[in-house]
Amino acid sequence: DKAQRPDYLSGLNPEQREAVEALEGPVLVLAGAGTGKTRVLTTRIAHILSTGRAFPSQILAVTFTNKAAREMKERIGVLVGHAVEGMPWLGTFHSIGVKLLRRHAELVGLRSDFTILDTDDVVRLIKQLIQAEGLDDKRWPAKQFAGMIDTWKNKGLDPSQIPEGDARAFANGKGRELYAAYQNRLLTLNACDFGDLLLHPIRMFRANPDVLKEYHGKFRYILVDEYQDTNTAQYMWLRLLAQRPRPSERSASAGPGDARQGQVAAAPDRAPPRSGDSVSASKQQQINICCVGDDDQSIYGWRGAEVDNILRFEKDFPGAKVIKLERNYRSTEHILGAAAHLIAHNEGRLGKTLFTERTNPEDEKVHVHAAWDSEEEARAVGEEIEQLQRKNHKLNDIAILVRASFQMREFEDRFVTLGLNYRVIGGPRFYERMEIRDAMAYFRLVCQPADDLAFERIVNTPKRGLGDTTVRTLHDYARARDIPMLAAASEIIETDELKAKARKSLFDVVADFRRWQTLLETTPHTELAEQILEESGYTAMWQADKSAEAPGRLENLKELIRSMEAFESMRGFLEHVALVMDAEQNENMDAVSIMTLHSAKGLEFSTVFLPGWEEGLFPHQRALDEGGRSGLEEERRLAYVGITRAKHRCHIWFVSNRRIHGLWQSTLPSRFLDELPIAHVEVAEQEASYGGYSRGYGQSRFDKADPFENSYQTPGWKRAQQHRSEATRDNWGTRSGHSVERIGYGESGPRTRTIEGEL
Ligand code: ATP
Numbered sequence: 001d002k003a004q005r006p007d008y009l010s011g012l013n014p015e016q017r018e019a020v021e022a023l024e025g026p027v028l029v030l031a032g033a034g035t036g037k038t039r040v041l042t043t044r045i046a047h048i049l050s051t052g053r054a055f056p057s058q059i060l061a062v063t064f065t066n067k068a069a070r071e072m073k074e075r076i077g078v079l080v081g082h083a084v085e086g087m088p089w090l091g092t093f094h095s096i097g098v099k100l101l102r103r104h105a106e107l108v109g110l111r112s113d114f115t116i117l118d119t120d121d122v123v124r125l126i127k128q129l130i131q132a133e134g135l136d137d138k139r140w141p142a143k144q145f146a147g148m149i150d151t152w153k154n155k156g157l158d159p160s161q162i163p164e165g166d167a168r169a170f171a172n173g174k175g176r177e178l179y180a181a182y183q184n185r186l187l188t189l190n191a192c193d194f195g196d197l198l199l200h201p202i203r204m205f206r207a208n209p210d211v212l213k214e215y216h217g218k219f220r221y222i223l224v225d226e227y228q229d230t231n232t233a234q235y236m237w238l239r240l241l242a243q244r245p246r247p248s249e250r251s252a253s254a255g256p257g258d259a260r261q262g263q264v265a266a267a268p269d270r271a272p273p274r275s276g277d278s279v280s281a282s283k284q285q286q287i288n289i290c291c292v293g294d295d296d297q298s299i300y301g302w303r304g305a306e307v308d309n310i311l312r313f314e315k316d317f318p319g320a321k322v323i324k325l326e327r328n329y330r331s332t333e334h335i336l337g338a339a340a341h342l343i344a345h346n347e348g349r350l351g352k353t354l355f356t357e358r359t360n361p362e363d364e365k366v367h368v369h370a371a372w373d374s375e376e377e378a379r380a381v382g383e384e385i386e387q388l389q390r391k392n393h394k395l396n397d398i399a400i401l402v403r404a405s406f407q408m409r410e411f412e413d414r415f416v417t418l419g420l421n422y423r424v425i426g427g428p429r430f431y432e433r434m435e436i437r438d439a440m441a442y443f444r445l446v447c448q449p450a451d452d453l454a455f456e457r458i459v460n461t462p463k464r465g466l467g468d469t470t471v472r473t474l475h476d477y478a479r480a481r482d483i484p485m486l487a488a489a490s491e492i493i494e495t496d497e498l499k500a501k502a503r504k505s506l507f508d509v510v511a512d513f514r515r516w517q518t519l520l521e522t523t524p525h526t527e528l529a530e531q532i533l534e535e536s537g538y539t540a541m542w543q544a545d546k547s548a549e550a551p552g553r554l555e556n557l558k559e560l561i562r563s564m565e566a567f568e569s570m571r572g573f574l575e576h577v578a579l580v581m582d583a584e585q586n587e588n589m590d591a592v593s594i595m596t597l598h599s600a601k602g603l604e605f606s607t608v609f610l611p612g613w614e615e616g617l618f619p620h621q622r623a624l625d626e627g628g629r630s631g632l633e634e635e636r637r638l639a640y641v642g643i644t645r646a647k648h649r650c651h652i653w654f655v656s657n658r659r660i661h662g663l664w665q666s667t668l669p670s671r672f673l674d675e676l677p678i679a680h681v682e683v684a685e686q687e688a689s690y691g692g693y694s695r696g697y698g699q700s701r702f703d704k705a706d707p708f709e710n711s712y713q714t715p716g717w718k719r720a721q722q723h724r725s726e727a728t729r730d731n732w733g734t735r736s737g738h739s740v741e742r743i744g745y746g747e748s749g750p751r752t753r754t755i756e757g758e759l
């Protein structure tokens, strides 16, 4: 039986197989793009399941997006040969956090029906708190403070733990108080923000070792994809779940690995070991953690991701097996060669070898195109796509990856004109539209009567004569009694605190919500949703609206109800919306994907278009303004992620004029274009429409003796070269400390050559 290798293992290369089969003890797979890291994780889960080592519910697997989680689950089913009966703990950090919290909400002071607030709610809440402190909310913008709180939460810091300097920097030194007040307010509202989805479980585990122990017994295997983009809070969370405390560690305070994690790691709430614990712990089976990642693809530093978590892994999980994968299965040698050469311009890399055997004389080089402006860029990309379509390429296999989401509109407009199907992934979302948010506020309040933000959003939408004065009275009444506003409303209508008209109006609102709440358990949720929008007068409000957008909004509301059909309950739907940012589009239609480079992580497409490679856009102005190396290097990693999404074709574009914030600016080609290797790049000969600007483009100009001196010989390029003071102009040949980056050509041997890159 053992001699026969299961099907799912036979396609793997030896290193991949090792990573799949090393089921005991910690494993770190560190490897470049397209080497099969995600495939290894998926196969590893299939292997665990089909060898009966664990039940699906004993596997904790973390992916970067919900979409990736769904795909992984499907793949596992295919590998195992039958649909997997639930993998309840396969999801993003956030979705797993929600699940943990719903089970144990009371341990952190919430009820299990808590609401998850989105950014907009958070900002409004903070604004109220700032005003309540008597502070000027113009001088101390709520949005800025929301960002600060998010940063603290990414680092796993509670109000008592934030650095003194941070606390002083905002609101006349009241930063800490405000943060604490915000947390209290969230608990009163029975709500939490995204950061809390991680922090609450951490708090809960630290304060309740018995609960943590239960999970230690439960999760036998932990797997993490895109490990390079975990932040400190996520890492703490992982470590709590993956490390059963050993007796010696129990009483000790923070170990060396903890030093950078602030006080949470050394928090006094760590319980002393109970007698007998250590004995049973050593007898228990170990928890096997496997993380896969690529330091060159760490692109969420701006959101608190710590690429150092990779280095920390070996320290915190002693005896970890580190496996490197070197063969890229995704891209052609030109694409891989271009990407590898570009990323070699970063310093401080862990360094790795990459080669591909996907070579073919017909493989296209990476194309670089110039356009006059973004409209022309979109038109040209559209034409290119239509050509591919004529050659029977699937639109599903084509993606446009932009640096900034404002770039999308131009493509969307163009595709609408051409009648090309497209989908925007993770862009300005359907659920963020005003009418959708209003409707959702109604649904939220029906499901969760303590949701004051929802209440405030719709109490006078449509207009019912319940203006600011009434709301303020209600607010004070609710505050004084520490009850939710809807509850306050149902009490206040029995008093004479309000004017007769407002009172009558509020009476109706309260009666409506009572009725809907009772219907919640009996009426199908889509029917109820429709009923709510009708009876509240919300639909009628848009029907009466004569503005140009009104019909579209009504359409959207219909679409909202339609989208609820896929869920079993209204609560389930609300949770989905709060969490899922990447799933709302029709997945069955053949369509070009448009998304930001950030959301393209982990994906692959046959053809990839990368528009907007201009200084100030890519690398982004923010990174340039920082001046340091780290921002620029993160931009370069983003470029690496972009190129390595492509399997067969990669088209890069830059324009010479771009409108940014309504102003036309003439732009310089991105420095990253200079960093592409001539051997793998072809500069397209452009149409005359570009005027004199691009005359002279072409292969002949490009073919220079020194392969690392990419001079495109155009005014734009020249200007770009002159303007740059960065080290990127250093000649490759003069750099020291090179490591070898190997790009394979077919079988190893005579056709393998080396390209030098930095360590
Ligand atoms: P990224 O860093 O971009 O997330 P990755 O390392 O996770 O990439 P995968 O997405 O797992 O790489 O794999 C890239 C492609 O290579 C996929 O299409 C995958 O199916 C394919 N692949 C991986 N390993 C093999 C193999 N042993 N044989 C054939 N194809 C493979």
Ligand code: MG
Pocket: 037, 038, 039, 225, 602
């Ligand atoms: Mg992957």
